[in-house]
Amino acid sequence: MMASSLSLSLSRLAPALWWVPRGIVFGLMAFFIFGPLANMLLWTVAERWYFPHTLPAQYGFSAWQNVFAPRGGALESLRNSLLVAVLTVIVALMLAIPAGYALARLKLPVRGLILLAFLIPQAFPNLTVYVNIARIFYEIRLNGTVAGLVLVHVSHGLVYAVWIATAAFSAIDRELEQAARSAGAGPMRAFMDITLPLAAPGLMASAIFVFLESLDEFTGSYFVGAPDVTTLPLLLYTAGSGGNYQVASITALLLLVPSLVFMLVVERFLKADVLSRVGH
Structure with missing residues (x-):
């Protein structure tokens, strides 16, 4: 009785476990695709960003002004x-x-x-x-x-x-x-x-x-x-x-x-x- 209930629980758990490797693969794909894009977007508004800061230390739009200035x-x-x-x-x-x-x-x-x-x-x-x-x-x-x-x-x-x-x-x-x-x-x-x-x-x-x-x-x-x-x-x-x-x-x-x-x-x-x- 206990063995049958255990096998029933495993059969119900198997479909859920099958999504674990899929979730890992999709997560890695999303990271490699959207990670560089997110980094690019952060650089567009970063005023100061240097090691060891994970995120910019200061945000602003001065770079946009410099880019679209007549001399930019x-x-x-x-x-x-x-x-x-x-x-x-x-x-x-x-x-x-x-x-x-x-x-x-x-x-x-x-x-x-x-x-x-x-x-x-x-x-x-x-x-x-x-x-x-x-x-x-x-x-x-x-x-x-x-x-x-x-x-x-x-x-x-x-x-x-x-x-x-x-x-x-x-x-x-x-x-x-x-x-x-x-x-x-x-x-x-x-x-x-x-x-x-x-x-x-x-x-x-x-x-x-x-x-x-x-x-x-x-x-x-x-x-x-x-x-x-x-x-x-x-x-x-x-x-x-x-x-x-x-x-x-x-x-x-x-x-x-x-x-x-x-x-x-x-x-x-x-x-x-x-x-x-x-x-x-």
């Missing part, structure tokens, strides 16, 4: 980052929309090789690629210009633009275009009135990916843009390497917020039927 460089870096990112999105979409439509609709014999060709910039170490790009841009006077930065960012973000655009157009039923054509619409009219609006959510997600990639790009911006065109990642690197953790944390926060917001937007726009056609 944050506003200029933010303007440069947004300008380069917006121009990168425009150029990338101008190339990705016709390329994605052609890859989705035309029966190209080397379609797979064309898609793989857009991965070439990702296949090699960025450092070696950007060093040679910087040398070429210096010879043609594109080094240290916004146009040079945009070209570098487009070469890096075009893979997202083309692959997602191809998937977005592939997810649209061709019979809808054929119905518009049979009703008297020309090819361009059918594309503008039917295909493009239906592909707009996928293209929006593509634009957001390219925008975030450009906003966070450091290596290409360093070799091609610095010191004439300063972006937020360059300001973050300069502040971090100089030990100014308040400025580095504030700059990192400025980069983190749009990334989180836009990723939520991507999750809303990028549906499963589009994702299932990426690479097909």
Whole structure:
């Protein structure tokens, strides 16, 4: 009787004990993910923080004032980052929309090789690629210009633009275009009135990916843009390497917020039927 009651108690206790290792694993994951974020947020308001204090000894917002002061460089870096990112999105979409439509609709014999060709910039170490790009841009006077930065960012973000655009157009039923054509619409009219609006959510997600990639790009911006065109990642690197953790944390926060917001937007726009056609 006592043995049966003990086994019954253990059987009831087993499911509860099973959550113990799960809780430990989830707790460690939360610590490694949110711990650095919490440390960054503390540095943004820390006036004095030194060993052996676990938390800042003094809080304040003087670092924010210094960052956004005319000599702080944050506003200029933010303007440069947004300008380069917006121009990168425009150029990338101008190339990705016709390329994605052609890859989705035309029966190209080397379609797979064309898609793989857009991965070439990702296949090699960025450092070696950007060093040679910087040398070429210096010879043609594109080094240290916004146009040079945009070209570098487009070469890096075009893979997202083309692959997602191809998937977005592939997810649209061709019979809808054929119905518009049979009703008297020309090819361009059918594309503008039917295909493009239906592909707009996928293209929006593509634009957001390219925008975030450009906003966070450091290596290409360093070799091609610095010191004439300063972006937020360059300001973050300069502040971090100089030990100014308040400025580095504030700059990192400025980069983190749009990334989180836009990723939520991507999750809303990028549906499963589009994702299932990426690479097909």
